[in-house]
Amino acid sequence: MTDNQDAHWEKIAGKLHGELDTAGEQEFDALMSEPILRKDFEKAQSIKNEFSTAEIRTVEGKTKSWSRVEAGIRWHQLRWIRESLKYAAIVAFAFLAGNLLRTNAPSDNTLHYSEIKVPFGQMSQLVLSDGTQVWLNSGTTLRYPDKFGDKSRAVTITGEAFFKVAKMPDKPFTINSTDLSVQVLGTSFNFSAYQEDSYASVTLVEGKVAIEDSKGVAIAQLRPGQMATKEKSSDKLTISEVKTASYSAWTEGKIFFDDERLDQIALKLERWFNVEISFDDPNLKSKRFTGTILKNKPVDQIMQALELLSPIQFKHKINANGKDQITIYKRI
Numbered sequence: 442m443t444d445n446q447d448a449h450w451e452k453i454a455g456k457l458h459g460e461l462d463t464a465g466e467q468e469f470d471a472l473m474s475e476p477i478l479r480k481d482f483e484k485a486q487s488i489k490n491e492f493s494t495a496e497i498r499t500v501e502g503k504t505k506s507w508s509r510v511e512a513g514i515r516w517h518q519l520r521w522i523r524e525s526l527k528y529a530a531i532v533a534f535a536f537l538a539g540n541l542l543r544t545n546a547p548s549d550n551t552l553h554y555s556e557i558k559v560p561f562g563q564m565s566q567l568v569l570s571d572g573t574q575v576w577l578n579s580g581t582t583l584r585y586p587d588k589f590g591d592k593s594r595a596v597t598i599t600g601e602a603f604f605k606v607a608k609m610p611d612k613p614f615t616i617n618s619t620d621l622s623v624q625v626l627g628t629s630f631n632f633s634a635y636q637e638d639s640y641a642s643v644t645l646v647e648g649k650v651a652i653e654d655s656k657g658v659a660i661a662q663l664r665p666g667q668m669a670t671k672e673k674s675s676d677k678l679t680i681s682e683v684k685t686a687s688y689s690a691w692t693e694g695k696i697f698f699d700d701e702r703l704d705q706i707a708l709k710l711e712r713w714f715n716v717e718i719s720f721d722d723p724n725l726k727s728k729r730f731t732g733t734i735l736k737n738k739p740v741d742q743i744m745q746a747l748e749l750l751s752p753i754q755f756k757h758k759i760n761a762n763g764k765d766q767i768t769i770y771k772r773i
Contacts, residue, residue, distance in 0.1 A: 476587050510649075518684040552586040559600070562715030572607035573614065579712040580635065601633040603692050619672055622653040631688040638710065644668040644688040652678065694736045703728040707769070714740040721770045724755060740767070748772070
């Protein structure tokens with residue numbers, strides 16, 4: 442490449458990036474009086490404009506991009522014809538504009554969602570993009586973005602989950618369900634909202650949460666050791682003091698029942714062991730139990746433990762083509 446050609450492309454690069462002083466502008470104007478040189482400038486400007494629409498360029502990058510093009514051209518010292526030299530410089534300029542400065546390009550703010558469904562009889566655990574830890578109980582569905590937005594974090598759940606929310610004071614974390622929403626900044630709590638249950642509940646272990654209704658209106662705040670329960674048949678919200686270990690121990694494979702009705706226990710056993718439980722005598726549903734069981738034990742052992750604590754007995758029918766069936770009878 443000759444010195445005249447170097448000067449020619451330097452002036453074009455300087456003009457494209459607004460780096461020419463008064464004398465440089467005058468020299469550039471003189472170059473543009475030649476139709477061939479003006480055509481070169483128009484082609485280079487067109488390429489720059491195409492890349493400028495997709496990339497953001499720093500002041501430092503403007504100088505570096507041309508310096509690297511110029512150094513590369515000098516290093517090769519190729520004796521091409523005039524047209525080849527011109528288009529080689531244009532291509533190099535465009536390539537560097539699109540690659541060296543790609544880190545400054547605007548980010549895509551579109552949220553992309555994923556959904557995880559935990560089958561009955563299983564559990565799952567995951568960590569969200571912000572560092573929040575989530576344990577999912579049997580029969581639970583969680584919908585969450587692959588990456589949270591700049592101002593908020595929100596997920597949707599059906600079922601039961603235990604959350605340890607990563608603390609981000611400027612970005613609240615919201616859990617949404619059909620009947621309740623919970624907004625937190627950083628805390629640990631259990632959230633239960635199965636479709637087949639007659640209620641939805643939030644049990645706070647640590648931190649502070651705000652309870653909202655389905656319309657996003659704040660209706661209560663919880664402190665550690667409290668549980669909020671909302672009956673699905675009404676707008677009534679009940680807040681009570683509870684032993685939080687009873688509502689988080691399932692993440693460790695332990696199940697606590699604290700004066701709980703047998704029909705509610707049966708629902709949980711159906712999810713945890715993927716079985717169907719029915720009552721021969723409806724009056725048995727209201728029987729209450731307090732105790733602890735381990736989820737890694739066979740369902741028959743758990744039913745036998747319940748038999749020892751109350752006047753019931755059970756029959757277990759194995760179904761090779763579907764869920765096993767358990768029927769609860771009154772002990773004779």
